[in-house]
Amino acid sequence: MEVMAPKTMFEKIWESHVVSDEPGKPSLLYVDLHLVHEITSAQAFDGLRMNDRTVRRTDKTVVVADHNVPTKDRDKPLVDEIAKTQLDALAKNTSEFGLKYFDMFSEKQGIVHVIGPEQGWTRPGMIIVCGDSHTSTHGAVGSMAFGIGTSEVEHVLATQCIWQAKPKTMEIRVDGTLAAGVTPKDVALGIIGKIGTSGGIGHAIEYTGSVFRDMSMEGRMTVCNLSIEAGARSGMVAPDEKTYEYLKGREQCPTGMDWDNAVEEWKKLPSDEGAKFDTILKIDASEIVPFVTWGTNPAQVIPITGRVPKPEDYPNSQDQFAVEKSLKYMGLQGGERIQDIMIDTIFVGSCTNSRIEDIRAAAAVVKGKQKSPSVRALIVPGSWLVKQQAEKEGLDKVFLDAGMEWREAGCSMCLAMNPDRLDPGERSASTSNRNFEGRQGPGGRTHLVSPAMAAAAAITGHFVDIREWDYVDA
Numbered sequence: 001m002e003v004m005a006p007k008t009m010f011e012k013i014w015e016s017h018v019v020s021d022e023p024g025k026p027s028l029l030y031v032d033l034h035l036v037h038e039i040t041s042a043q044a045f046d047g048l049r050m051n052d053r054t055v056r057r058t059d060k061t062v063v064v065a066d067h068n069v070p071t072k073d074r075d076k077p078l079v080d081e082i083a084k085t086q087l088d089a090l091a092k093n094t095s096e097f098g099l100k101y102f103d104m105f106s107e108k109q110g111i112v113h114v115i116g117p118e119q120g121w122t123r124p125g126m127i128i129v130c131g132d133s134h135t136s137t138h139g140a141v142g143s144m145a146f147g148i149g150t151s152e153v154e155h156v157l158a159t160q161c162i163w164q165a166k167p168k169t170m171e172i173r174v175d176g177t178l179a180a181g182v183t184p185k186d187v188a189l190g191i192i193g194k195i196g197t198s199g200g201i202g203h204a205i206e207y208t209g210s211v212f213r214d215m216s217m218e219g220r221m222t223v224c225n226l227s228i229e230a231g232a233r234s235g236m237v238a239p240d241e242k243t244y245e246y247l248k249g250r251e252q253c254p255t256g257m258d259w260d261n262a263v264e265e266w267k268k269l270p271s272d273e274g275a276k277f278d279t280i281l282k283i284d285a286s287e288i289v290p291f292v293t294w295g296t297n298p299a300q301v302i303p304i305t306g307r308v309p310k311p312e313d314y315p316n317s318q319d320q321f322a323v324e325k326s327l328k329y330m331g332l333q334g335g336e337r338i339q340d341i342m343i344d345t346i347f348v349g350s351c352t353n354s355r356i357e358d359i360r361a362a363a364a365v366v367k368g369k370q371k372s373p374s375v376r377a378l379i380v381p382g383s384w385l386v387k388q389q390a391e392k393e394g395l396d397k398v399f400l401d402a403g404m405e406w407r408e409a410g411c412s413m414c415l416a417m418n419p420d421r422l423d424p425g426e427r428s429a430s431t432s433n434r435n436f437e438g439r440q441g442p443g444g445r446t447h448l449v450s451p452a453m454a455a456a457a458a459i460t461g462h463f464v465d466i467r468e469w470d471y472v473d474a
Contacts, residue, residue: 006271006272006273006274006275006276007271007272007275008169008206008271008272008275008276008277009142009206009236009238009269009270009271010144010169010204010206010236011169011275012268012269013125013126013127013143013144013269014027014029014144014166016125017029017030017031017032017127017144018030019161026163026164026165026166027163027164027165027166028161028162028163029127029161029162029163029164030127030160030161031060031127031128031129031156031160031161031162032060032126032127032128032143033060033062033116033121033122033126033127033128033129034057034060034061034062034128034129034130034153034156034157034160035062035063035064035112035113035116035121035128035129035130035132035135036061036062036063036064036099036112036130036131036153036157037063037064037065037066037067037090037112037130037131037132038065038066038067038068038086038087038089038090039067039068039086039131039132039417040131040132040149040150040153041063041090041093041131041150041153042086042089042090042093043150043154044131044150044151044153044154044157045089045093045096045097045154045157047151047154048097048154048157048158049096051158053157053158054097054158055097055098055099055157055158056157056158056159056160057160058097058098058099058100060160061099061100061157062099062100062102062116062121063090063094063099063100063101063102064101064102064108064109064110064111064112064115065087065090065101065102065103065104065109066109066110066111066112066409066410066411067410067411067415067417067418068080068082068083068086068087068417068418069083069087069104069109069408069410069411069418070083070104070408070410070418070419070420071378071380071407071408071409071410071412071418071419071420072405072407072408074104074105074408079419080418080419083417083418087103087104091103097157102115104408104410106384107384107385108383108384108385109383109384109409110381110382110383110384110385110386110409110410111350111351111354111382111383111409111410111411112130112132112351113130113132113134113135113137113138113221113225113351114351114354114355114382114383114386114409115382115383115385116128116137116138117137117138117140117141117217117221117246117247118250118355118383118385118386119250119251119252119385120247120250120251120252120253121252122138122141122143122145123141123143123247123253123262123266124141124142124143124239124243124266124269125142125143125265125266125269126138126143126144126145127143127144127145128143128144128145128146129145129146129147129148129152129156129162130145130147130148131147131148131149131150131152131153132147133147133228134147134225134228134351134352134433135147135148135234136224136225136227136228136232136233136234136235137221137224137225137351138221138224139224139227139234139235139236139237140217140220140221140223140224140235140236140237141217141237141239141243141246141247142236142237142238142239142243142266142269142270143236144204144234144236145224145234145236146233146234147228148162167202167203167204167233167234168202168203168204168278168279169203169204169206169277169278169279170200170203170204170205170206170232170277170278170279170280170281171205171206171208171277171279171280171281172191172205172206172207172208172281172283173207173208173209173280173281173282173283174187174191174207174208174209174210174211174212174282174283174284174285174288175209175210175211175282175283175284175285176210176211176284176285176286177210177211177214177285178211178214178285178288179285179286179288179289179467180467181290181452181465181466181467181469182285182288182289182290182467183219183222183290183361183450183451183452184215184216184218184219184220184222184223185222185226185291185352185353185431185448185449185450185451186288186289186290186291186450187211187223187288188222188223188225188226188229189226189291189293189298189301189448190283190287190288190289190291190301191223191226191230191281191283192226192229192230192298192299192301193291193299193301193302194281194283195230195281196230196231196299197229197230197231197297197298197299198231199230199231200227200230200231200232200233201231201232202233203231203232203233203278203279204232204233204234204235204236205227205230205232205234205235205236206235206236206237206238206271206277207220207223207224207235207236207237208238208271209282210285211285212237213240213242215237216242216357217242217243217246218355218356218357218358219357220237221355222352222353222358223235223237224236224237225351225352225433226298226352226433228433229297229298229299229433229434238269238270238271239266239267239269239270240270243266244263244266289303289304289305290303290304290449290450290453290465290466290467291303291304291449292304292338292429292447292448292449292453292463293435293446293447293448293449294308294309294326294330294332294338294447295323295326295327295330295435296325296326296329296330296435296436296437297326297435297436298433298434298435298448300323300326300435301448302338303338304338304339304453304463304464304465304466305338305339305465306337306338307334307335307336307337307338308327308332308333308334308335308336308337308338308341309323309334310323310334310335311323311324311327311334312334313334329437329445330445331425331427331445338463339462339463339464339465340462341427341447341462341463342374342427342461342462343375343427343428343429343447343457343458343461343462343463344374344375344376344422344426344427344428345375345376345377345378345413345422345426345427345428345429346375346376346377346378346428346429346430346454346455346457346458347378347380347412347413347414347420347428347429347430347431347432347440347454348362348378348379348380348431348451348454348455349378349379349380349381349382349407349411349412349413349414349431349432350380350382350411350412350413350414350430350431350432350433351382351411351414351433352414352431352432352433353431353432353450353451354380354381354382354383354386354409354431355382355386356386356389356390358431358451359379359381359386359390359395359451360390360393360395361450361451361452361455362379362399362451362452362454362455363390363395363398363399363455364452364471365452365455365456365459365466365469365471366398366399366402366404366455366458366459367398367402367471367472368472369402369459369472370402370403370459371402371403371404371458371459372458372459372460372461374461375457375458375461376405377399377402377403377404377405377458378404378405378407378412378413378420379399379404379405379406379407380407380408380409380410380412380413380420381407381408381409382409383409384409386409387408387409402458402459404458407420413428413430413432413440414430414432414433414434414439414440415432415434415439415440416438416439416440416441416442416444421440421441421444422440422441422443422444422445422446423441423443423444424441424442424443424444425443425444425445426441426443426444426445427444427445427446427447428440428444428445428446428447429447429449429453429454429457429458429463430446430447430448430449430454431448431449431450431451431454432446432448433448434446434448435447435448447463449463450466452466452469453466456469
């Protein structure tokens with residue numbers, strides 16, 4: 001009797017979805033769920049139309065408006081002509097091809113990577129794709145999820161399959177217990193700071209160890225979301241009892257005997273004992289602290305207690321040039337304390353940090369306090385369901401009483417594709433995922449932080465160490 005070699009979770013999911021496989025060539029994989037939004041789909045639908053093709057599996061395709069939608073004054077006409085054109089095209093395309101579409105007025109609308117898990121579209125063992133790099137978020141439930149380009153969107157719409165070169169596997173193990181005030185966002189930023197924005201290139205990452213086992217599902221989504229900023233193809237966490245508890249009863253999840261059978265299959269997914277990874281990184285939880293990015297990529301990150309680096313702190317000329325360039329764009333002087341950096345805007349939201357756990361964390365910091373008069377503060381829930389839950393808990397009132405803005409669901413200030421953006425030279429503390437030049441608006445300066453750190457900066461007008469924050473008792 002042949003003994004099967006131990007397999008990683010990634011290998012199990014990949015192998016169970018192979019439709020065609022030839023040595024030395026990409027594999028053809030079956031796709032369980034295709035998520036679509038307005039930014040990367042218009043040309044794909046045009047391609048279907050030009051070639052007289054239909055959508056192969058309308059039941060496995062879910063469409064939502066998120067990037068372009070305004071987060072206030074939705075009852076008024078759209079003033080951004082590009083946004084209007086893209087949203088109108090999405091409505092037309094979904095109607096013509098018979099797809100489920102959650103427009104900006106739907107109670108199921110939200111950021112695509114938020115509504116997928118919360119409605120139960122996202123489940124363990126799936127291959128999930130979307131024309132959006134942060135599709136890796138869905139790996140938090142034990143799926144293989146990755147972003148695709150517009151031509152690939154068309155291919156999946158037409159065939160429900162996709163050609164993919166098999167990536168290598170990477171295990172990132174974090175063991176120990178996170179200190180108070182240290183969040184999943186800090187874990188992710190700490191990992192990126194250690195391996196760089198190219199450290200995960202060509203790999204699918206599986207996050208293991210006690211820190212991820214102890215993490216909430218929302219926290220796991222934050223970490224998997226940021227896998228892309230480490231250069232990885234995808235990120236995933238093995239499903240466990242916490243996963244099943246999170247998914248049970250969600251609208252699109254199976255029920256009754258079908259649920260029980262699904263869970264039994266999901267329990268087979270975790271990596272086998274002795275499974276081999278191509279790359280392994282081990283981190284002690286004690287190394288992770290509240291982090292802040294200072295530069296123009298997520299790897300340019302330092303502890304909240306640190307100082308902005310100087311070019312001469314780096315040994316080679318290439319790094320020195322990169323630091324000098326980042327400092328110039330960010331309007332910073334090497335050597336200044338992170339906690340002395342003044343903030344103009346804070347943004348709590350995005351597919352990284354806009355779930356109910358994130359909103360609660362920010363509200364706990366804000367409660368009983370007033371924002372700095374010099375700070376604009378946007379709190380943007382990731383979906384209508386998150387917004388409704390927050391309002392049920394009275395969190396909206398906490399923010400409004402503090403002088404902050406409570407918005408409708410959408411991508412908002414994560415990227416400059418809607419009215420929520422930075423002015424040139426304006427500096428933000430943002431819970432989003434990218435701090436590239438112009439990401440939040442031309443000339444805008446972005447510092448990535450956790451929801452608690454962003455909220456605290458709104459109150460003080462500058463960065464503070466959240467571990468020293470004076471919380472108001474409930």
